Amino acid sequence: MSHRTTRLLIAASGTGGHLFPALAVAQRLTDCEIEWLGVPNRLEQTLIPEHYPLHAIDLEGFQTRLGFGTLRILRRFAASILQVKRLLVERNIQAVFTTGGYIAAPAILAARLQGLPVILHESNALPGKVTRWLAPFCTTVALGFKDAAKYLATSRTVWVGTPVRSSFLEPQTLDLPIPKTAPLIVVVGGSQGAVAVNQLVRQAAADWFDAGAYVVHLTGNCDPNADSLHHPQYFPLSFYENMAGLLQRATLAVSRAGAGTLAELAATQTPALLIPYPFAAEDHQTFNAREFEKLGAALLYPQEELTSQHLSDEVLRLLNAPDLLGEMRDRTAALMVRDSAERIAALL
Ligand SMILES: CC(=O)N[C@H]1[C@@H](OP(=O)(O)OP(=O)(O)OC[C@H]2O[C@@H](n3ccc(=O)[nH]c3=O)[C@H](O)[C@@H]2O)O[C@H](CO)[C@@H](O)[C@@H]1O
Numbered sequence: 001m002s003h004r005t006t007r008l009l010i011a012a013s014g015t016g017g018h019l020f021p022a023l024a025v026a027q028r029l030t031d032c033e034i035e036w037l038g039v040p041n042r043l044e045q046t047l048i049p050e051h052y053p054l055h056a057i058d059l060e061g062f063q064t065r066l067g068f069g070t071l072r073i074l075r076r077f078a079a080s081i082l083q084v085k086r087l088l089v090e091r092n093i094q095a096v097f098t099t100g101g102y103i104a105a106p107a108i109l110a111a112r113l114q115g116l117p118v119i120l121h122e123s124n125a126l127p128g129k130v131t132r133w134l135a136p137f138c139t140t141v142a143l144g145f146k147d148a149a150k151y152l153a154t155s156r157t158v159w160v161g162t163p164v165r166s167s168f169l170e171p172q173t174l175d176l177p178i179p180k181t182a183p184l185i186v187v188v189g190g191s192q193g194a195v196a197v198n199q200l201v202r203q204a205a206a207d208w209f210d211a212g213a214y215v216v217h218l219t220g221n222c223d224p225n226a227d228s229l230h231h232p233q234y235f236p237l238s239f240y241e242n243m244a245g246l247l248q249r250a251t252l253a254v255s256r257a258g259a260g261t262l263a264e265l266a267a268t269q270t271p272a273l274l275i276p277y278p279f280a281a282e283d284h285q286t287f288n289a290r291e292f293e294k295l296g297a298a299l300l301y302p303q304e305e306l307t308s309q310h311l312s313d314e315v316l317r318l319l320n321a322p323d324l325l326g327e328m329r330d331r332t333a334a335l336m337v338r339d340s341a342e343r344i345a346a347l348l
Contacts, residue, residue: 007091008348011037011098011107016191017260018099019047021123024163025097026052028345035091037084037107043191057083059102073246078294084110097348098165100131102291108134119347123162123259126152126287142344144259145291160344162263163336165244169338172245176235183213183319186250190258196303197275201254203308209233209316216246252318266336271328272298275306293313297331
């Protein structure tokens with residue numbers, strides 16, 4: 001029997017929020033030959049397994065004002081489209097999948113120039129600029145949040161949720177010395193950590209320790225004070241692989257509102273106190289967080305209004321309200337699509 005596998009290019013780059021959903025889809029596409037498109041010096045260089053050939057293009061963000069330098073950036077952008085187009089031909093690619101961001105722009109345009117189908121996954125409640133501009137060129141735009149469709153009225157959209165790594169769908173064990181019955185607060189700042197949240201947490205944590213809680217703090221590797229708090233109930237880690245095990249065990253998460261982490265919080269039904277990154281493009285994390293807040297799955301705290309005392313009190317209030325935590329946990333169910341990766345794989 002002759003067997004022809006589909007050759008697919010995945011364009012996903014930069015942050016965990018773009019890479020992990022793409023990896024989750026790739027894991028499900030066992031009968032495709034996958035090649036990866038990224039840029040030099042970003043997370044894909046360490047995260048993408050070797051069995052996906054990784055091609056890097058030199059792409060400068062075009063989040064720039066018109067003026068001096070614009071022409072140079074446009075010229076480089078045009079060159080990057082041609083570079084991807086050449087890659088599509090040389091590697092005999094038949095379809096393109098992208099999770100948005102800058103890398104999506106040359107990938108989508110090159111695919112269309114080649115007449116290839118493109119599936120774009122947009123995980124945010126407020127679709128990014130590249131998605132809004134280029135969605136009409138895509139065969140289908142798969143959405144993490146239902147409401148995002150209203151920004152993409154002229155495109156073909158379908159709600160699929162946001163894929164999480166397959167480890168989230170099975171119970172995992174947590175390899176940290178935390179007593180079984182102790183409340184566990186997990187602090188997540190996205191794939192790069194969140195220095196402002198880290199500071200608030202370090203100031204707020206003393207009361208949590210007094211209440212018997214443990215804290216696993218994912219600090220990222222850009223925080224100069226990451227090593228400044230020491231306590232037997234406190235585990236600071238710059239990056240942790242076993243997010244599934246950690247969030248499954250967590251009593252409560254204190255988190256930024258990146259779409260990737262939110263999908264994981266829903267998958268593990270972890271109640272959360274969300275502090276959106278105030279400088280995210282077009283404040284999109286606040287839009288994400290509102291989707292959780294309006295269903296009662298999380299509480300939202302704008303960073304500029306939050307003091308360490310308020311954070312400390314709010315966490316203690318929740319830890320002392322098991323019924324409320326239980327309700328929040330139940331409400332995350334409406335936000336979780338268990339077969340999100342399979343739905344995207346089916347589209348592809
Ligand atoms: C600052 C910023 O603009 N971030 C954006 C970025 O995601 P960014 O990567 O910042 O954040 P996300 O929450 O989407 O994803 C983080 C990912 O990293 C993983 N992780 C994190 C820490 C750790 O120690 N171990 C680990 O595995 C998380 O489990 C998650 O899968 O793209 C997302 C998708 O477009 C957006 O919604 C975010 O707003």
